[in-house]
Amino acid sequence: MKVIELKETVTASNDRDAEALREELNLRGVLLVNLMSGPGAGKTTLLSRTIRDLSDLKIAVLEADLDATVDAETIEALGARAIQAHTDGMCHMDAGMTRAGLEALGTEQTDLVFLENVGNLICPAEFDTGAQLRVMILSIPEGDDKPLKYPLMFRESDALILSKLDALPYFDFDLDKCIQRAKRLNPKIQVFPLSAKTGEGMAAWEAWLRENLIRKTV
Amino acid sequence: MKVIELKETVTASNDRDAEALREELNLRGVLLVNLMSGPGAGKTTLLSRTIRDLSDLKIAVLEADLDATVDAETIEALGARAIQAHTDGMCHMDAGMTRAGLEALGTEQTDLVFLENVGNLICPAEFDTGAQLRVMILSIPEGDDKPLKYPLMFRESDALILSKLDALPYFDFDLDKCIQRAKRLNPKIQVFPLSAKTGEGMAAWEAWLRENLIRKTV
Numbered sequence: 001m002k003v004i005e006l007k008e009t010v011t012a013s014n015d016r017d018a019e020a021l022r023e024e025l026n027l028r029g030v031l032l033v034n035l036m037s038g039p040g041a042g043k044t045t046l047l048s049r050t051i052r053d054l055s056d057l058k059i060a061v062l063e064a065d066l067d068a069t070v071d072a073e074t075i076e077a078l079g080a081r082a083i084q085a086h087t088d089g090m091c092h093m094d095a096g097m098t099r100a101g102l103e104a105l106g107t108e109q110t111d112l113v114f115l116e117n118v119g120n121l122i123c124p125a126e127f128d129t130g131a132q133l134r135v136m137i138l139s140i141p142e143g144d145d146k147p148l149k150y151p152l153m154f155r156e157s158d159a160l161i162l163s164k165l166d167a168l169p170y171f172d173f174d175l176d177k178c179i180q181r182a183k184r185l186n187p188k189i190q191v192f193p194l195s196a197k198t199g200e201g202m203a204a205w206e207a208w209l210r211e212n213l214i215r216k217t218v
Numbered sequence: 219m220k221v222i223e224l225k226e227t228v229t230a231s232n233d234r235d236a237e238a239l240r241e242e243l244n245l246r247g248v249l250l251v252n253l254m255s256g257p258g259a260g261k262t263t264l265l266s267r268t269i270r271d272l273s274d275l276k277i278a279v280l281e282a283d284l285d286a287t288v289d290a291e292t293i294e295a296l297g298a299r300a301i302q303a304h305t306d307g308m309c310h311m312d313a314g315m316t317r318a319g320l321e322a323l324g325t326e327q328t329d330l331v332f333l334e335n336v337g338n339l340i341c342p343a344e345f346d347t348g349a350q351l352r353v354m355i356l357s358i359p360e361g362d363d364k365p366l367k368y369p370l371m372f373r374e375s376d377a378l379i380l381s382k383l384d385a386l387p388y389f390d391f392d393l394d395k396c397i398q399r400a401k402r403l404n405p406k407i408q409v410f411p412l413s414a415k416t417g418e419g420m421a422a423w424e425a426w427l428r429e430n431l432i433r434k435t436v
């Protein structure tokens with residue numbers, strides 16, 4: 001289990017660093033997906049299922065956490081490459097931290113890298129990591145009012161995964177209202193209601209990932 | 219609906235400011251409870267039920283959010299005094315922000331003030347707000363591994379509420395294991411498994427609040 005300790009890089013140049021990293025990833029044919037959510041929205045469970053389903057792709061995972069290595073261990077147990085990044089108390093990943101993480105992870109012969117960002121709906125939305133796609137997960141138990149409270153995260157995301165869909169019968173969550181609220185903030189956002197437990201809705205999410213893969217030019 | 223826009227105060231002096239605020243609150247006989255959790259753990263639902271159950275007490279609520287006023291509106295609809303504080307993008311409340319919020323709210327003839335901190339398991343743990351009690355909420359759907367991932371929040375809290383207990387049958391959550399993990403980080407932490415929906419476990423939490431009320435000296 002590889003663990004890397006990261007320090008925040010200079011944020012003034014973050015947008016430029018992120019743009020440069022994105023261009024390099026495009027050239028290398030690597031799709032980096034920045035996965036953001038609050039704690040316990042099911043990022044690791046979603047990743048586990050996605051990795052199993054897309055077994056023809058070469059997938060690696062950069063896990064960012066304040067502490068612990070449980071998520072990276074779960075991913076490694078599936079046979080995927082994973083590295084655990086510790087963020088030195090920072091509640092987000094920036095482009096410099098992501099670059100350092102990717103270098104430690106290694107991205108040769110990799111199609112798809114998931115950056116599992118720190119569990120938090122606030123800070124991660126403010127920092128461009130260099131990922132080509134930003135995906136946020138909101139789990140059904142968290143409530144359909146979250147777009148009202150964390151608007152930036154919804155505005156900045158390319159896709160919204162509504163996870164733990166199997167729990168819908170037990171919670172007072174209005175799916176249509178939530179999607180409407182998200183689309184009011186971000187009309188282009190792709191929405192994938194799904195359950196990584198039952199598999200419902202996984203196919204649409206996985207097809208969207210495939211569509212966005214970067215063609216290898218070298 | 220009162221809304222206040224707050225700016226971060228100088229953090230170097232935060233511990234001193236927090237201590238001074240706590241002493242003043244003690245003198246005024248006001249118990250301030252700093253309520254922290256991730257997004258959607260059920261802070262507002264818990265508060266709504268607690269306010270209804272403790273109707274003999276004078277309770278006020280300081281809601282902190284990046285944006286929106288939904289929580290304060292919910293609380294006001296119950297007849298309790300509430301103010302919505304906007305944190306200017308900050309992911310936590312500090313002592314200076316809390317003081318400004320309390321002044322705008324008014325604490326005369328108040329027994330108990332809940333500070334509903336920004337939904338986040340990271341930053342709020344790092345800042346003493348001046349509250350006499352720190353309470354964190356972890357909801358069953360978030361998972362029993364959270365003490366491993368957000369150790370500071372568990373270490374810094376006087377009580378841990380395990381909320382949405384009614385959802386236990388639908389999730390793979392080991393109650394004993396979670397409590398064991400929390401107590402390993404913080405042997406003195408009080409644990410209250412409860413459901414604000416069914417009422418189960420509410421009495422123990424409310425009795426604990428009553429025990430901690432500050433006797434009015436003036």
